[in-house]
Amino acid sequence: MKTRRRIYLDHAATTPVDPRVVEAMAPYWNEIYGNSASLHEFGRQAARALEEARAQVAAELNCHPTEIVFTSCGTESDNLALRGIAWAARKAGRGHHIITTAIEHHAVSHTAEQLRDLFGFEVTFLPVDRYGMVDPDDVRAALRKETILISVMYANNEVGTIQPIAEIGRIAREHQIPFHTDAVQAGGTLDLDVQALNVDLLALSAHKFYGPKGVGVLYVRRGIKLVPALTGGGHERGHRPGTVNVAGIVGLATALRLTRTNREEENARLRRLRDRLIEGLLERIPDIQLTGHPTQRLPHNASFAIRGVDGEALLLGLDLEGIAASTGSACTTGDPEPSFVLRAMGLPYEWGVGGLRFTFGHQNREEDVDAVLEVLPPLVERLREMSPIGAPGGS
């Protein structure tokens, strides 16, 4: 193992907290520590900070502060959207059909499956094309009079494909069906104007954009009725009970604002790093392909399928060289399985098992790309020689 500095290229998994965010949270540990639901001055101080954070987030999303619900993470936000709509429909005796896609994060897909398996809802999982793209016409075709919710992710976490959210939103609106988008992967880089996106529900997670772990947002358009997925006190206008995590929420609001301040320049910089890596690897490695859409993709996402190797072995090999990446696979050592996303995109087995994702962030520089270009090609070669997948004798 070389004594190279460690290189983090897994910003889709999580990001370091921006030092300015750490600083913004600092007063809320033991100076302004009141419970924001308390009536006294300690509580009112906390409530003011909370409402200021809410207003900041609302400004970034171009919505009203009362439409912002703070949660504990993106997963909880997605759960609240799906369960909240489903149970409101059940309560009102309305329909029981949900439309989503085959490539959602488990926070959406497993929730839809639980609603189906345990609570009698019906779920349509729309297919995607070879680039991981949903066809809005498929959404239209799947609509039934019992449809109560459409949920399509903004950008895919594995392959970075950006979905035609505004267009799907228009279809949803034509049919007056609530439209939810899991925007967790989009939070740091894409436009979050909920009016332009035509969404009714939108989920974000702070730790994906240099905020703290343990805090998320669900945008809920005025007029959308949710039955709370968690029950307890009347916090967050009855949408989310539990003592409010003021420090984390101030951190989320600060991080969102910072991320969006120089978004265009930073996105351009990330795209250059991304494209340098894509071009370099496609040149240097035989039988490699870019996964996800060639242009409609997250600016910081470079994901690949590499034929005949196990993505997890690649990941561990890179890790030994101090480079942190991610595999799209289910990560069961010794039993490589293509990820469900790559399967949904139709990749053959011997390609799909070699899923590998690099996601760039603020601290990355060109030298990080060069390190991958130096390390990965010989690693692939070595692994293909040792234990070729899809060839005789391979595991």
Place this chain on the structure above:
Amino acid sequence: MKTRRRIYLDHAATTPVDPRVVEAMAPYWNEIYGNSASLHEFGRQAARALEEARAQVAAELNCHPTEIVFTSCGTESDNLALRGIAWAARKAGRGHHIITTAIEHHAVSHTAEQLRDLFGFEVTFLPVDRYGMVDPDDVRAALRKETILISVMYANNEVGTIQPIAEIGRIAREHQIPFHTDAVQAGGTLDLDVQALNVDLLALSAHKFYGPKGVGVLYVRRGIKLVPALTGGGHERGHRPGTVNVAGIVGLATALRLTRTNREEENARLRRLRDRLIEGLLERIPDIQLTGHPTQRLPHNASFAIRGVDGEALLLGLDLEGIAASTGSACTTGDPEPSFVLRAMGLPYEWGVGGLRFTFGHQNREEDVDAVLEVLPPLVERLREMSPIGAPGGS
């Protein structure tokens, strides 16, 4: 308003984070920031911190680390316990009857009500005596062959009464029914040995014992089957999805350890402050009574009912003098309502509206008690003159 330093006597609502806890969390913002589910070294570092915190918490609770599930708050822990058991029962085609009490926190009572109203479960709410105490014989009498869960809080948040948990646990065990306790209010001061308590599920929240807001624990005894209340990734052994809040969890574990290090001495100190306040107020104010059990009560809780005044008006009057307390009431200005806890304890209206709670913490000293003894009696007198409740002309 006098220029007295502000006095915080609302530690049951929330506590300031111990500076040692802030310090323990510090490395996890942007040094050890990996996603604990990631396979690379950044992730493994985070996972090690997470598992160390889990082992610490397990040691304090006298259980196995795999029985500790980290959540986003006490409310979520209670939700996971109730929903998790209820849905596991539904899935297995078992019973649909839940036993709980009339004085639970809304995290339990509203969850039980939603399970009843929306999902067809049946709920028995056990009564309490005038001290807010549950009778174990009532638990036994409420048992049915369809009973799937007993949930009784460890100590009441308003009046501080400590329930006979170990005894109720024995009854539950005799009948092989899972037993959950909401220990959120007990976390800082009472014994948390889950073996001695005979509990199968126990909920805690870090911010009640000088840890950060936004992180909780659910102890789940091995063998207890839960269907997750939130669905997504496979974190926390499938019990709680979502990227793990490592900083917060390290904070929770540190806070729990610190709180329990000198628990006996600190409890004795808190009891002295509490009793000084109780004796002082009972002496100085006519028509005042202690609420909750006289001896089986949390060491830091002094709660009262004051006849003929609105608890919220008292709270605001104290706030003007820089003293933070809490009312047990529903806090609807101008329309005083006794809290459901005081109602369940059988307090008449003109007593119940005057609920007032003081809860002590690490930073409180005798002078804080003396400040309340100075300020509160004339405040009560003034309010009784201005707008007597329960008297002709009162609101």
